[in-house]
Amino acid sequence: MKTMELRVTVNGQPRKWSIGPGDLLLDVLRREGFFGVKRGCEKGECGSCTVLVDGRAVNSCLMFAAKVQGCEVLTIEGLADGDRLDPIQGAFLDHGAAQCGFCTPGMILAAKWLLDKNPHPSEDEVREAMAGVLCRCTGYIKPVEAVLAAAKQPAKRATRKREPAGVAR
Amino acid sequence: MESFAYANPATVEEAVGQLAAQWGEADVLAGGTDLISLMKENLHAPRRVVNIKNIKALEGIRKTAAGLRIGALVTMDELAKSALVLAGYRALAEAAAGIPSPQIRHMGTVGGDLCQRPRCWYYRGGFGLLAMKDGKSLVPEGENKYHAIFGGGPAYFVSASSLGPALVALGAKVKLVSAKGAREVPVAQFFVTPKDGDTREIALRPDEILTEVVVPGAAVKSATYEVRQKTALDWPLATASVALEMNGTTVKSAKIVLGHVAPAPWDSPAAAHSLAGKQVTEATAEAAGKAAVADARPLSQNAYKVTLAKVAVKRALLNAVKG
Ligand code: FES
Ligand code: FES
Numbered sequence A: 001m002k003t004m005e006l007r008v009t010v011n012g013q014p015r016k017w018s019i020g021p022g023d024l025l026l027d028v029l030r031r032e033g034f035f036g037v038k039r040g041c042e043k044g045e046c047g048s049c050t051v052l053v054d055g056r057a058v059n060s061c062l063m064f065a066a067k068v069q070g071c072e073v074l075t076i077e078g079l080a081d082g083d084r085l086d087p088i089q090g091a092f093l094d095h096g097a098a099q100c101g102f103c104t105p106g107m108i109l110a111a112k113w114l115l116d117k118n119p120h121p122s123e124d125e126v127r128e129a130m131a132g133v134l135c136r137c138t139g140y141i142k143p144v145e146a147v148l149a150a151a152k153q154p155a156k157r158a159t160r161k162r163e164p165a166g167v168a169r
Numbered sequence B: 001m002e003s004f005a006y007a008n009p010a011t012v013e014e015a016v017g018q019l020a021a022q023w024g025e026a027d028v029l030a031g032g033t034d035l036i037s038l039m040k041e042n043l044h045a046p047r048r049v050v051n052i053k054n055i056k057a058l059e060g061i062r063k064t065a066a067g068l069r070i071g072a073l074v075t076m077d078e079l080a081k082s083a084l085v086l087a088g089y090r091a092l093a094e095a096a097a098g099i100p101s102p103q104i105r106h107m108g109t110v111g112g113d114l115c116q117r118p119r120c121w122y123y124r125g126g127f128g129l130l131a132m133k134d135g136k137s138l139v140p141e142g143e144n145k146y147h148a149i150f151g152g153g154p155a156y157f158v159s160a161s162s163l164g165p166a167l168v169a170l171g172a173k174v175k176l177v178s179a180k181g182a183r184e185v186p187v188a189q190f191f192v193t194p195k196d197g198d199t200r201e202i203a204l205r206p207d208e209i210l211t212e213v214v215v216p217g218a219a220v221k222s223a224t225y226e227v228r229q230k231t232a233l234d235w236p237l238a239t240a241s242v243a244l245e246m247n248g249t250t251v252k253s254a255k256i257v258l259g260h261v262a263p264a265p266w267d268s269p270a271a272a273h274s275l276a277g278k279q280v281t282e283a284t285a286e287a288a289g290k291a292a293v294a295d296a297r298p299l300s301q302n303a304y305k306v307t308l309a310k311v312a313v314k315r316a317l318l319n320a321v322k323g
Helices: A025-031 A087-094 A104-117 A123-130 A141-152 B012-017 B035-040 B076-081 B083-088 B090-097 B102-107 B110-115 B164-169 B269-275 B282-293 B304-322
Strands: A004-010 A013-019 A050-053 A056-059 A072-074 B005-007 B026-029 B048-051 B061-064 B067-071 B173-178 B181-186 B209-215 B220-228 B236-247 B250-259
Touching: A050 A104, A056 A104, A056 B102, A087 A104, A087 A141, A104 A123, A104 A141, A104 B102, A123 A141, B012 B173, B012 B209, B026 B035, B061 B083, B067 B083, B076 B083, B076 B090, B076 B102, B076 B110, B083 B090, B090 B164, B090 B220, B090 B236, B090 B304, B110 B164, B110 B209, B164 B220, B164 B236, B164 B250, B220 B304, B236 B304, B250 B269, B250 B282, B250 B304, B269 B282, B282 B304
Parallel strands: A004 A072, B005 B048, B026 B048
Antiparallel strands: A004 A013, A050 A056, A050 A072, B061 B067, B067 B209, B173 B181, B173 B209, B220 B236, B236 B250
């Protein structure tokens, strides 16, 4: 297959990857080690593969990697600042909003998209923003509470430290 | 997925130069939400994919003398939130907002919504657009709970377009451009009900690109009402888009178009006629709903859609005069 060069910024770092025209963004990101981008339905129905492209939540399973030429991509790996968790991540921990965790990267990125443009959403707005991510465990109550809490207390949550690697959750 | 060449034209002229005279050679890529699904299932296996996302001329929503001009690359999210659309074309904004996942709204485009292929599970499962076997459609005696209740075959799939019914109700046109020139087609004629498996469900030709939608400027009250099984990501079971030209508090003329009940948006002149000269009340809205489904011929598993369509008409009408 003919290859092409993809220049893209992922989590703030410029990358140069060689890709095929049919490579999906989901596959390329996972191939490059971003395993927080989850492979679920691969049909645009579950939202597990959600990433932000130029700030907007998209399904990476329905996007050719070639489409993000010159764009900024944010995956869950890019959310924490060093060992400081993003307020949304902290709130998900505090509220027990992740169970198996498979949907969690997509949930958190959908929430990040929402809070970046609307820092004080109503519960309805939170539910609408998360409607593209399916969760089979939590029943959505805890994730919605977590996002609302993150919206209320950004300053406090921003100081939360990342859990040491390997801690079972 | 079969391998293909990827073209990145910067202008419409370059883009149409990459298309071919027959289907199957090249496919146009905008948001990709449908094309990539089709390619994954090998339902489309183009040799060339023409990415039109870099063509600036296809972006944006503008007010012009002819009405609202909506570029083919406008996303469903932009459409749902556009102040221009919300101000005079509520049915359209509501139709776009009805797509419940922000991810899909961010990716999906106006042109893609109109050109997407049906979601019929026979088609998606590789049985062909009309699901024919031994000269007979598999649908009437098969799994047909999401299929058409109007039209009477041989096509039983339902048009997947969210915007189609609203655009038909609002009297919109699409602009189709090929290397040979441009033509404008009313959205009502853009959707076609194929009589054989080789015809597409839209009037677009393989060498054309849908570049824009033009919605005439008229003082109408409009609304779209969708019935879905889930509030999260799901396809509608039935929708109704209505546009009302008013004379004070009474309806001067109406346009009532149902969605997801036929292979194309289903215009109901009978329902529209039932409202002429009347106020929109619970009773007249209900009567219009009844008139809209009077000719419905449901299949073995989808009689429930008749009721949903009827109620969608009633609620769309009441919403249109409320706001
Ligand atoms: S894996 Fe992309 S939406 Fe399910
Ligand atoms: S936590 Fe398991 S799917 Fe959401």
